[in-house]
Amino acid sequence: MYFCVMKTKPFIHCMKKIFYLSIVCLMMVACENKKEKSDNADDPEKKxxxxxxxxxxxxxxxxxxxxxxxxxxxxxxxxxxxxxxxxxxxxxxxxxxxxxxxxxxxxxxxxxxxxxxxxxxxxxxxxxxxxxxxxxxxxxxxxxxxxxxxxxxxxxxxxxxxxxxxxxxxxxxxxxxxxxxxxxxxxxxxxxxxxxxxxNGYMEGEIEELPEFTAQEELTDEDKNVFHEACDDYPFPMGTPVSVAKRSTSKGTEFRFITSSVDGSQSTVLVELRSEDGAKAEFTKVIR
Ligand SMILES: Cc1cc2nc3c(=O)[nH]c(=O)nc-3n(C[C@H](O)[C@H](O)[C@H](O)COP(=O)(O)O)c2cc1C
The missing domain is CATH 3.40.50.360 (Flavodoxin domain)
Known part of the structure; x- marks a missing residue:
């Protein structure tokens, strides 16, 4: 019996130690989490x-x-x-x-x-x-x-x-x-x-996931018409379209034309054709 008591006491003591150590560890983790949280919370809104x-x-x-x-x-x-x-x-x-x-x-x-x-x-x-x-x-x-x-x-x-x-x-x-x-x-x-x-994360709200453009392809007559409709009334030269890539969005179709100029330089001309009835193709920007 005595033997038993002698053996059990250190065991209980040891378990207590483990228990207290676990509590201390848990508290340290909790503090660490709290610190992370409060670091974020302290971060002032970007001005x-x-x-x-x-x-x-x-x-x-x-x-x-x-x-x-x-x-x-x-x-x-x-x-x-x-x-x-x-x-x-x-x-x-x-x-x-x-x-x-x-x-x-x-x-x-x-x-x-x-x-x-x-x-x-x-x-x-x-x-x-x-x-x-x-x-x-x-x-x-x-x-x-x-x-x-x-x-x-x-x-x-x-x-x-x-x-x-x-x-x-x-x-x-x-x-x-x-x-x-x-x-x-x-x-x-x-x-x-x-x-x-x-x-870009400056405002909250839903955004449409946009598909990738197709690979650049040869232009069909229809693509050429879209390019001319979008660009011909712009007073500065836009080059001659040599290839086109496309993608569909909820608004309509976007075209990415590569154009070539007389001096041999190439530009990218982005065009949007909205799906609304009677919409005219418009270029959205030229990247030179
Ligand atoms: C001196 C001058 C140079 C310009 N150069 C370019 C140009 O290189 N490319 C372009 O796309 N637009 C050019 N523009 C057009 C202006 O960028 C465009 O009209 C702009 O929307 C004017 O903006 P604001 O109303 O805020 O002044 C130029 C306009 C001026 C007055």
Whole structure:
């Protein structure tokens, strides 16, 4: 009996130890989880600033829509000496400034960029890249460590080239995918911007899963008609289509034409043909 008691006591003692140790371990795990959770909870909501230049109002309309969708702060970049509203006069002045390497003076921005995590940076495309007042802005404001989402409006395209130019000018900023729309298609802006903001996680909501494009194929006569319907009334050359890829979406059919120009260069022309009755094919952007 004594023997039994002597043997059982250390056993019970040992079990108690294991029990208490388990409790301590469980508490440590729980604390660790709590810490992870509270780290996330402490993470303040990302502060968003919409900073944009717009000469004739197209980019301003996108900027204001982003502001209301994300409840963001907004500021317009204003030139000390505004560009003339006339297209020809702006081209003239812009060309002159580019040739001389001059950048337009802008009024100092009021927002403290350092207070924001994400900057939606908007501009019209000028001469294939961001408008000149944005060159002045990025020379004078520190965007180091900031997340930048470029957005732009254009006659035919320029989101990709302007984003590349911004990236090489601001190598210490973190660039995210941008948004661009033709000024001739601003009627679809709310819809497309909504989709962009959801697809990139800035806004909650359902998105349509889009199929991949088919492989590039030879054009049929019908494809050629679609291309001409979409592009022939644009005043600048789009090249000759040499191949096409397609995909169907809930809105209609998207076409990806590869075109070839007289100088041998190739471009990508994206075209949308909506399924609504009487819809006309429209190009959505050109990537040069
Ligand atoms: C000086 C100048 C240069 C332009 N260059 C291009 C260009 O290279 N590619 C293009 O697609 N559109 C070009 N555009 C058209 C503008 O990008 C387009 O009209 C834009 O939507 C204007 O935006 P805003 O109303 O915000 O100023 C140019 C316009 C101007 C005034």
């Amino acid at each position: 968003v600033l919409v900073l944009y230049y717009s000469q004739t109002g197209a980019t301003a309309s996108v900027a204001n829509q982003i502001k209301s969708c994300l409840n963001a702060d907004i500021e317009e970049i204003v030139c000390e000496e505004p560009y003339d509203g006339d297209f020809g006069a702006t081209i003239e002045r812009g060309k002159n400034e580019l040739e001389k390497g001059e950048k337009p003076a802008i009024k100092p921005i009021v927002s403290d960029v350092q207070k924001y995590d994400i900057i939606f940076l908007g501009y019209p495309i000028w001469f294939g890249t961001y408008a000149l007042p944005v060159s002045t802005l990025i020379d004078t404001v520190n965007f180091e460590g900031k997340t930048i989402v470029p957005f732009c409006t254009f006659g035919s395209g320029g989101l990709e080239s302007s984003t590349d130019d911004l990236k090489s000018h601001l190598p210490k900023s973190d660039f995210k995918e941008g948004f661009g729309i033709r000024n001739a298609r601003l009627k679809y802006m709310q819809d497309e911007l909504d989709d962009f903001l959801k697809r």
